[in-house]
Amino acid sequence: MHPEYILTLSCLDQRGIVHRVSGFLAEHGCNIIDSAQFGDPESRLFFMRVHFALEDAGIGEAALRASFTALCDAMQMTGQLHDAKVKPRVMLMVSKIGHCLNDLLFRYKSGLLPVEIPAIVSNHMDFYQLAASYNIPFHHLPLAAGAGDAAKLAQEARILDLIDTHQVDLVVLARYMQVLSPGLCAALKGRAINIHHSFLPSFKGARPYAQAHLRGVKLIGATAHFVTGDLDEGPIIEQDVERVDHAMSAETLAAIGRDVECVVLARAVKWFVEHRVLQNGDKTVVF
Template identity: 85%
Template sequence: MSNPEYILTLSCLDQRGIVHRVSGFLAEHGCNIIDSAQFGDSESRLFFMRVHFAREDHNVNDDLLRADFGLLAAEMKLDWEMRDAHYKPRVMLMVSKIGHCLNDLLFRYKSGLLPVEIPAIVSNHMDFYQLAASYNIPFHHLPLATGAPQEAKLAQEARIIELMDTHKIDLVVLARYMQILSPGLCTALKGKAINIHHSFLPSFKGAKPYAQAHHRGVKLIGATAHFVTGDLDEGPIIEQDVERVDHSMDADTLSAIGRDVECVVLARAVKWFVEHRILQNGDKTVVFK
């Protein structure tokens, strides 16, 4: 029988001996560290740490391990979480009428590249119900008409929250879900929702961004994955990437390249989240790759 494995993440004000005390605690409780990473931010004066370890002493049970670490955490004023390393987080995907990110995440999930469970797909359109059915995942159509009153929007978002509660969702992924979320829903999703959007140098907003970029002759296109906050597309950044483009490429080619970048960037962000590699540092993130 294999030994139980955990992932411990923590942050606190930087101080001497954090690594020593945490690793010493694990050794004293019959645990073996598999890998460990840490970072001290000189600006925020915060220290961040992620430890993947196995509990090898069967005289130390799960409850004792957590209770004893809680005492150490209280003494050192640690903000911490200790999770089962083999638990597959439950992810809800949300999409509108653009499906490349949805399709990519579903393929990675089905092929075992993304260690998650996906109990629900939510959309304000019906375009991808057959795709959801092909993966045997329930599809929830929650329409919201253009220009719908605030009452209708809040009722639709209440259904989203209800689905999250019903399915015990750990992470919501906005896989090109083209609706602005209300402040209330953003608050409910704090720290457990990831969005993806294109990012250009310079930036183009509004309709047909790739056509705008082509018209301006951009040389770089890319994508940004970030946590959802009440500030539209300005939450803590998790991952970004870019591709070089040139004058020979038309707007459709730029769009195709952009879709590929968006898929890769979003998949990385989701994978790092479910592997508990992302710690928030104010308006930024620490990502232990």
């Protein structure tokens, strides 16, 4: 078996990018397994993802990475080279609603989600037994209702310490119901994903499905997006909807909504850890 890698890049659109990248791989004994690219006429940026195998045993990973860095510098590209066999490390955060956490853990244990989960963080104790059943350390970081800025920053400092200690690549807010501070959002830029129902901004606050039921909505859905300092407005990664009708109760709508949230979040996480998601300003490119 030859070692496999995933190359991702973005740069100003220009002639010859695909030619230069494919030529670089051929010169370094690499065989392309699959490739995708997109040129955005609005941002004038070009994006590319290439999955390839290094078939020349005489070329080591260090030499390949050094040459790729030189190519990025020469073409003014922002690029990354990922070892395809390395599973990204994901920290899950949850409060008192556990359907997304339970779904992600099942997919992880079943091998459907290629990640390592070194820690689960919560401001409540509700899911410590669930974490234990998967043999994953559970970190209870409580934050009292009405806690001041100092307490919140102290709690977030412990979150950052866990991220550093466990070398976390991605933080998933699996229905973590605390608003992150601007500082923590900045520290996690591009590596934190949130999930929420797609009623925003129409039905904010408590019991959104009950509010939607009273208004007779016909579509419910969910949105997974990158976390930013603008609450629930980060670059969208994935969305989905389900049709509902007048005969359904608010409880039925909420149950359907939970299923959609699980699926949408799982897709977003899987695409991220497979290095398929590239940010394009306030949007994303998903290969």
